[in-house]
Amino acid sequence: MKLDLRNVSVAADGTPIVHEADLLVADGEFVTLVGPNGCGKSTLLRAIYRALRPTAGLITVDGDDVHRLPARQAAQRTAVVAQETPADLDFTVSEIVRMGRTPYRADARADEELCARALDRVGLSGAAGRIFATLSGGEKQRVLLARALAQQTRLLLLDEPTSHLDIRHQLEILHLVRELGIATLAVLHDLNQATAFSDRLYVMSAGRIVAGGPPEQVLTPDLISQVYGVRAVHRTQLVFERLKEEQ
């Protein structure tokens, strides 16, 4: 599975947001997209999962233009954990996860098993019957990840999957995704986390991808001050690491 963006420009509501973006995610790679608020990261992601149509350029998944694929086929290749959450209706956790099977022909028994496995994977098998709206922010995020797993795609898009989460849950989610080994494109805000978790990293600024490559090479103090307008200082500081599960 390979995601390939060539020269992609995207507009939202008629306003050009992303300009001539080139981006690549190879099989099994964890790639991160960072950049200041409003630089167009989410907009670029939305163009990949077809919520927006690019005004120019080509987005291919496994060699096929995603905007020419039938909707179902596209959804069989790409799953999304976005920020929008189903808030108002009282769906249960298992109903939310089962939505991941929407792009496939229904098969009650197999679907149930797949969904149970996905929930188990995110550590929420006990919560299947609970009402989604009553969960904590971290649990919600894990349920949405389980839905994406149930979708059985080989490309995963994450739009700020760790916002609203405390440090432990942030690390858990990121570790979980890394361990999946699925090609992943994630929008992250925390540069330290982006450095720690990504194979490669792209930096966006004002709608353009300004740098890309291995995190240590890309995130130089110069680039950070240029893109974010802050000074990056190396300091001795606390580093958070996830405690290993004892089971």
Place this chain on the structure above:
Amino acid sequence: MTSETRQQAAPAEVAGARPPVRRRGRFAGLVVALSVAVVASTWLAVSIGAIPVALSDAWGIVADRVVPGVVPGVVPRTWTPVQEQIVWEFRLPRALLALLVGAGLAVVGAVLQALVRNPLADPFLLGVSSGASFGAVLVLILGASALGGLSLSAAAFAGSLLALVLVYVLAQRSGRITPSRLVLAGVALAYLFQAAYSFVLQLAQSGRAAQQVLFWLMGSLGGARWDVLPLPALVLVAGVAYLLLQYRPLNALAAGEETAISLGVNVNRFRLSLFVLTSLLVGVMVATSGAIAFVGLIVPHAARLLVGADHRRVLPVTALLGAVFLQLVDIAARTVNAPQELALSIVTALFGVPFFLWLLRRRSADRAVNVS
């Protein structure tokens, strides 16, 4: 320490869980119970009225008509020809129409609430009912010939389609609908259509016709005859069958537009088909029974309280519940102030307004209205 806390937290999660199996059994039981209620309420409806018919006689009359000759051997003919005529020619078609219209309006409400992700959506709030009423009033007052021979049903349908298209056009911006704009556009258009048909009514000046129209606008099943039934029955069965097949895209859409897109739903096309379907259902229902308020609002919420949000369960329960509800409402409308009939919207509003206010008080409803 950390792992200990986590292990302690786990049982609490399990305790909050409801096993899915139990829920499914509950759903099956509910469908059976509601089906029984549909039959029972209909049975009651055909025996109650100015000329009372014993329950056993009502059963005999219907059985005798459906399978001629089945009765003499089983039950003695204890009913009069007048009773037979009343039950068969008037009460039974009326009772069946109540079931169809109740189910139809309730299902439309459930679909629209999912479509616009707003718990306060119903055919009235989106202007669809008013559009249908406008079309119907034009035919009633001006006569079918003035509108190129359009039948009442066709005019009501055209009116509801017109309203729906206008609401859709007003509420969307570059192809995307925002729920708050949709509701505002719907409410505004409802007022516009109400003003339009009130204007036509005033122009008409013929008191008796205007009186009839007004009563009809508030909802009445008084026009039920056998030949009225096939169209709403067909539209309802076809509509509910289609929706049941589409329960997964419906769930995805209820979870949010972007979610639905990422799950492979062709949102624009699916929305369009839902819009056409709901307008067809509302148009046909309003054409046969007038604008009956609140059924489309209350019933889906009651259904969700019973079985949760999954449309595979919500749709059948909503349809059955709507059928029973309107049957009971019509019985009340016929008996409370007999021999005068109450308009159905009066009765539904007596149930509906308190429920509506309770809904407004709920936090989730607040959230949905404020989200743009």
